[in-house]
Amino acid sequence: xxxxxxxxxxxxxxxxxxxxxxxxxxxxxxxxxxxxxxxxxxxxxxxxxxxxxxxxxxxxxxxxxxxxxxxxxxxxxxxxxxxxxxxxxxxxxxxxxxxxxxxxxxxxxxxxxxxxxxxxxxxxxxxxxxxxxxxxxxxxxxxxxxxxxxxxxxxxxxxxxxxxxxxxxxxxxxxxxxxxxxxxxxxxxxxxxxxxxxxxxxxxxxxxxxxxxxxxxxxxxxxxxxxxxxxxxxxxxxxxxxxxxxxxxxxxxxxxxxx
Numbered sequence: 286x287x288x289x290x291x292x293x294x295x296x297x298x299x300x301x302x303x304x305x306x307x308x309x310x311x312x313x314x315x316x317x318x319x320x321x322x323x324x325x326x327x328x329x330x331x332x333x334x335x336x337x338x339x340x341x342x343x344x345x346x347x348x349x350x351x352x353x354x355x356x357x358x359x360x361x362x363x364x365x366x367x368x369x370x371x372x373x374x375x376x377x378x379x380x381x382x383x384x385x386x387x388x389x390x391x392x393x394x395x396x397x398x399x400x401x402x403x404x405x406x407x408x409x410x411x412x413x414x415x416x417x418x419x420x421x422x423x424x425x426x427x428x429x430x431x432x433x434x435x436x437x438x439x440x441x442x443x444x445x446x447x448x449x450x451x452x453x454x455x456x457x458x459x460x461x462x463x464x465x466x467x468x469x470x471x472x473x474x475x476x477x478x479x480x481x482x483x484x485x486x487x488x489x490x491x492x493x494x495x496x497x498x499x500x501x502x503x504x505x506x507x508x509x510x511x512x513x514x515x516x517x518x519x520x521x522x523x524x525x526x527x528x529x530x531x532x533x534x535x536x537x538x539x540x541x542x543x544x
Contacts, residue, residue, distance in 0.1 A: 289501060289505045289508055293502070293503065293505075294500065296362060297500040303357055304354055306369050307357060307376075308350055308354065309492070310373065311349055312346075315342040316484075316488040316492070319338055319342065320482075324478055324480065344384075347387070348380050348384045349377065351416045351499065352376040352379040352380060353372045353373050353375060355421065355499070355503060356375035356421075358503045362503070375420070382419050383416065383419045385425065386419055386426055387415065390415055393408060394409045406445075410441040410442075412430060412433050414502060414505070414506045415430060415433045417503060417510075418433050418436075421506075436510060437509075440509065447501055448498065452498070463484075466483045
């Protein structure tokens with residue numbers, strides 16, 4: 286588990302520009318829309334739009350971001366070239382299966398939370414690897430849920446710790462930024478529109494900094510599913526099939542002998 290955490294953070298750190306570009310493509314417009322609507326509201330109370338608009342954006346566009354990020358992580362983990370356009374295409378290709386599978390899984394988790402909180406948490410942990418099962422193994426529906434549940438056996442509480450610590454840190458950071466933003470808003474002639482821009486920046490930062498959690502879950506999936514072993518076999522096969530070039534020690538006084 287600790288190895289997966291380290292590898293996930295390293296994988297994310299080495300690919301921050303690509304992963305951030307994918308994330309912001311999906312979430313920056315959504316954050317702009319959410320905060321703009323909130324800034325135009327004359328009511329200080331929570332309205333239905335304050336709930337349904339973020340929920341709708343998350344439900345519809347979230348799978349696109351998750352699919353593209355998982356595909357990019359997998360390609361970069363295999364040391365293969367992958368760009369922004371290719372990753373987004375992959376996200377669109379698997380969007381339908383990921384949307385339906387995630388929607389049903391979220392419904393089951395929500396229903397379990399309404400009945401009893403703890404079973405809902407356990408079910409959410411079991412479904413933590415659904416995205417990888419859909420994007421990387423082509424599964425959907427019950428097959429993806431069963432696959433995730435199987436891979437999570439013996440790993441649930443480790444993942445629970447990762448999620449709690451990661452999001453606890455992120456919420457603390459974002460909370461501090463929001464307090465600073467509110468202080469500036471109260472102590473300066475900042476307009477509501479300018480405040481909504483600040484909120485958009487903070488929300489988008491949270492989205493970008495949430496990607497390491499997905500990267501760590503991806504590395505857990507790699508370990509649990511055996512993809513790591515499969516990659517090692519492929520690398521060995523490529524090494525055996527590639528002819529070795531004559532050794533050259535780059536010493537100009539002793540050039541390599543010609544055969």
